[in-house]
Amino acid sequence: MYRNKWLILLVIAAMVLAAALTGCAKENPPTSGGDTGGDATDKPPGEPPKVEDLPMVDIIWYQIGEAPNGSDVMLEKLNEYLAEKIKVKLDLRWTEAGANYNEKMNVIINSGEYYDICFTSNWAAYYFELAPKGAFVALNDMLPQYGPELLKVITEDIWEGSRINGKNYAVPVLKDMAELAVLNVNVKYAEKYGIDYKKLGDDINLVTEALEKVSAEIQEDPNFIPIINYPVGGAHGQTALPYQQIIWPFGVAWDCKDPNFKPDYKVVNILETPELAELLNIIRGWNEAGYYNRDLMAPDTGRDFYTDGNWFLDWYGYFPYHEYSQSLSLGYKVDVVPTTPQKKTTASLTGAMHAIGVVSDHPERALMFLNLLNSDPVVRNFVGYGVEGVHYDLVDGKVSFGDRSPEERYSPWQAMLGNNTLLYLLENEPEDKWEFFHNYNNNAAISPILGFFPDRTNIDTELTVMNSIINEYERYLWNGAIDPKVKLPEYIQKIKEAGGDKVINELQTQLDAWLQTR
Amino acid sequence: MTKKKKFKENFLRNIPLLLMALPGIVYIFVLRYIPIYGIIIAFKDFRIHKNGFLYSLMTSKWVGFKNFEFLFKTQDAKIIFRNTIGYSLLFLFLGMIFQIIVALLLLEMTNRRTVKVYQTLIIFPHFLSMVIVAFFVYVFLAPNEGVINNMLMAMGFQKIEWYMEPKYWPYILTIVTLWKGTGYGSIMYLATITGFDQELYEAAVIDGATKWQQTTNITLPLLKPIISIMLILGLSNVLGADFGLFYQVPRNIPMLNPATNVIPTFVYRALMNMGNIVMPAAAGLLQSVAGFILIIVANTVVRMINPENSLF
Numbered sequence: 062m063y064r065n066k067w068l069i070l071l072v073i074a075a076m077v078l079a080a081a082l083t084g085c086a087k088e089n090p091p092t093s094g095g096d097t098g099g100d101a102t103d104k105p106p107g108e109p110p111k112v113e114d115l116p117m118v119d120i121i122w123y124q125i126g127e128a129p130n131g132s133d134v135m136l137e138k139l140n141e142y143l144a145e146k147i148k149v150k151l152d153l154r155w156t157e158a159g160a161n162y163n164e165k166m167n168v169i170i171n172s173g174e175y176y177d178i179c180f181t182s183n184w185a186a187y188y189f190e191l192a193p194k195g196a197f198v199a200l201n202d203m204l205p206q207y208g209p210e211l212l213k214v215i216t217e218d219i220w221e222g223s224r225i226n227g228k229n230y231a232v233p234v235l236k237d238m239a240e241l242a243v244l245n246v247n248v249k250y251a252e253k254y255g256i257d258y259k260k261l262g263d264d265i266n267l268v269t270e271a272l273e274k275v276s277a278e279i280q281e282d283p284n285f286i287p288i289i290n291y292p293v294g295g296a297h298g299q300t301a302l303p304y305q306q307i308i309w310p311f312g313v314a315w316d317c318k319d320p321n322f323k324p325d326y327k328v329v330n331i332l333e334t335p336e337l338a339e340l341l342n343i344i345r346g347w348n349e350a351g352y353y354n355r356d357l358m359a360p361d362t363g364r365d366f367y368t369d370g371n372w373f374l375d376w377y378g379y380f381p382y383h384e385y386s387q388s389l390s391l392g393y394k395v396d397v398v399p400t401t402p403q404k405k406t407t408a409s410l411t412g413a414m415h416a417i418g419v420v421s422d423h424p425e426r427a428l429m430f431l432n433l434l435n436s437d438p439v440v441r442n443f444v445g446y447g448v449e450g451v452h453y454d455l456v457d458g459k460v461s462f463g464d465r466s467p468e469e470r471y472s473p474w475q476a477m478l479g480n481n482t483l484l485y486l487l488e489n490e491p492e493d494k495w496e497f498f499h500n501y502n503n504n505a506a507i508s509p510i511l512g513f514f515p516d517r518t519n520i521d522t523e524l525t526v527m528n529s530i531i532n533e534y535e536r537y538l539w540n541g542a543i544d545p546k547v548k549l550p551e552y553i554q555k556i557k558e559a560g561g562d563k564v565i566n567e568l569q570t571q572l573d574a575w576l577q578t579r
Numbered sequence: 580m581t582k583k584k585k586f587k588e589n590f591l592r593n594i595p596l597l598l599m600a601l602p603g604i605v606y607i608f609v610l611r612y613i614p615i616y617g618i619i620i621a622f623k624d625f626r627i628h629k630n631g632f633l634y635s636l637m638t639s640k641w642v643g644f645k646n647f648e649f650l651f652k653t654q655d656a657k658i659i660f661r662n663t664i665g666y667s668l669l670f671l672f673l674g675m676i677f678q679i680i681v682a683l684l685l686l687e688m689t690n691r692r693t694v695k696v697y698q699t700l701i702i703f704p705h706f707l708s709m710v711i712v713a714f715f716v717y718v719f720l721a722p723n724e725g726v727i728n729n730m731l732m733a734m735g736f737q738k739i740e741w742y743m744e745p746k747y748w749p750y751i752l753t754i755v756t757l758w759k760g761t762g763y764g765s766i767m768y769l770a771t772i773t774g775f776d777q778e779l780y781e782a783a784v785i786d787g788a789t790k791w792q793q794t795t796n797i798t799l800p801l802l803k804p805i806i807s808i809m810l811i812l813g814l815s816n817v818l819g820a821d822f823g824l825f826y827q828v829p830r831n832i833p834m835l836n837p838a839t840n841v842i843p844t845f846v847y848r849a850l851m852n853m854g855n856i857v858m859p860a861a862a863g864l865l866q867s868v869a870g871f872i873l874i875i876v877a878n879t880v881v882r883m884i885n886p887e888n889s890l891f
Binding site for chain 2: 167170171172173190191194195196419420522523525526528529530532533534536537543548555558559560
């Protein structure tokens with residue numbers, strides 16, 4: 062008896078304490094600016110608030126990328142400007158890309174820690190996973206009042222890419238909004254072996270021929286790599302298939318090379334298509350002929366192929382004009398050959414975004430800041446290049462680093478920060494860079510299912526199991542390290558057993574419903 | 580004297596000691612017991628709410644065992660559970676045998692300097708990260724440049740594709756585990772044996788007992804309690820597995836999965852590209868509960884055989 066009583070008491074105490082803690086969290090929201098969103102209600106809707114009436118607030122912004130050198134100096138200057146403009150004091154917190162940023166944001170968001178703005182995307186701080194869970198504020202109602210410039214700068218088709226059930230939970234970063242897999246070509250070797258590399262994009266058999274020719278180089282240089290493969294596995298080959306994925310490996314047929322293509326909106330398992338099997342067989346052939354860097358299963362040695370320079374091809378994700386910047390920094394000529402037209406897809410439109418956390422006490426002020434970041438060149442160039450005269454000089458309206466060493470420069474992960482078209486040009490960049498950007502974006506082939514994103518609720522278990530299978534096979538199938546003739550049927554079978562048909566049916570139902578609403 | 584009175588007396592007498600223990604008790608209660616409440620997340624469809632984590636936790640919908648389903652829905656579930664439990668038991672028993680043998684061998688060395696050298700050498704692998712161990716293993720097993728394949732070919736044998744054939748991996752993983760864990764694990768036994776009453780051995784020597792007889796008749800019987808405690812504790816981790824050993828060392832190669840897929844690697848692959856915190860929590864809870872049950876069962880069995888050797 063006596064012991065039992067103690068136990069009960071203990072349990073009760075624990076429950077009371079837990080309840081008390083919950084209460085605390087509810088009653089004491091952190092108030093850094095002393096204001097809890099009251100300014101939203103005072104104004105008639107639709108009008109931007111008057112800056113004089115606003116209280117000063119702190120905005121915490123988590124951004125992907127290593128903290129650039131001199132970030133403090135930049136923030137100090139930027140905050141002087143922001144205080145005047147929108148009465149905001151910005152606290153910009155950088156975190157390296159990769160697992161670091163993901164894990165950190167995951168913990169911050171799931172544990173309910175305070176922040177205002179965070180970088181999100183389909184590949185880091187997973188937007189499509191976190192937004193439906195209620196992590197971010199829906200912006201649609203706030204935009205006309207607090208983000209009028211955003212509505213002008215970012216066009217409707219871009220907003221559509223990240224819309225979930227009619228709501229936008231993040232502000233897309235304006236950059237290259239279409240995805241494109243290119244072959245990076247080391248021109249030196251193309252010339253040496255007389256390869257007309259510009260044609261390589263037309264037919265994959267030409268690539269095989271070119272690789273065969275150029276692999277003679279291995280006799281001279283045993284470290285030479287005809288085509289690069291990264292140990293983490295690059296699946297750029299996937300984008301060359303005439304299918305558009307919804308959730309890999311499920312998707313619908315779409316031949317982006319054919320402008321008159323009529324999509325049938327029938328969900329299939331792309332793994333079962335003949336085109337995929339053929340492509341994998343070709344890749345397997347490349348591996349067996351020894352065109353890839355040797356020993357694909359070896360641990361990542363961190364070798365920098367580009368610095369070494371003895372490679373010929375690399376299947377690569379394109380960023381407009383990267384051939385210029387790469388050639389310049391590497392000291393040898395790199396050219397690109399597109400393997401498809403550039404495509405606007407749900408993924409390409411959600412590569413970089415900024416969301417406002419649901420924990421934020423002043424979401425409308427955070428939105429005002431994002432509005433400024435994406436429309437005011439002063440703010441964008443502050444976060445992008447640092448302080449003029451300290452981190453860079455403006456020569457004829459272009460950014461020059463003068464004789465500052467790379468360590469002295471302020472160099473963040475530029476493309477992820479905000480509307481890139483507001484940036485000054487670098488001194489060696491062509492004048493038509495942004496024009497090229499606009500053309501690149503506007504001439505993209507548009508995915509037939511752009512803006513469709515499935516609700517995982519009913520198929521979450523199946524997709525989780527499949528994710529495990531996918532992570533088992535994909536990496537070694539796409540570099541030909543395992544035989545697709547044996548392993549692809551096994552892979553398909555496992556996907557099927559994990560509930561492939563159920564997922565296809567569910568996706569088909571959702572897609573049909575989505576088509577009705579369009 | 581009534582029980583109540585006795586308790587009060589005891590309490591008053593020990594106030595200074597209790598006060599000394601108080602910070603520790605509060606620490607453990609606040610940081611170890613209260614958070615246990617959070618395990619309900621494994622049964623919830625977690626939604627993030629503005630009012631913080633606990634509020635989100637309380638207001639999220641209950642979904643029963645839905646978050647556990649992914650562990651059993653896969654066709655590989657049988658293999659995964661078989662591998663996890665099989666390897667755990669193998670490593671537990673084999674590890675223990677090797678640890679005791681090493682402890683006994685070390686004790687027989689008379690030169691203190693050489694003992695130090697040996698001890699340091701065999702404990703050293705324990706401090707290596709599995710990522711580094713994976714490189715070591717690769718140096719031996721690499722298909723073309725590997726030490727073992729070069730030796731095989733030099734002797735005129737066919738080379739073996741170690742990273743393609745699952746059948747070798749139970750042995751490889753066992754060797755790696757023993758190499759890494761034996762030295763460190765033997766410390767416990769070494770310390771215990773050193774503490775035994777030396778007069779027992781002196782008496783045995785006078786009676787003409789050989790080293791072997793001393794070991795089987797004195798050392799091992801005296802080691803029984805610690806062996807059974809280590810076994811009971813070891814069983815608690817039967818559904819756990821060293822992630823690094825099963826993921827890094829076989830290089831995450833799909834062909835090896837029949838021999839290397841265990842619960843932690845499966846969970847990692849299933850959830851690696853997602854922000855899901857609920858399903859890993861469910862998997863972790865399942866492992867803990869299974870471990871808890873196993874501890875209780877093992878302890879009960881041991882207590883039935885010999886109460887003195889049980890943990891509690």
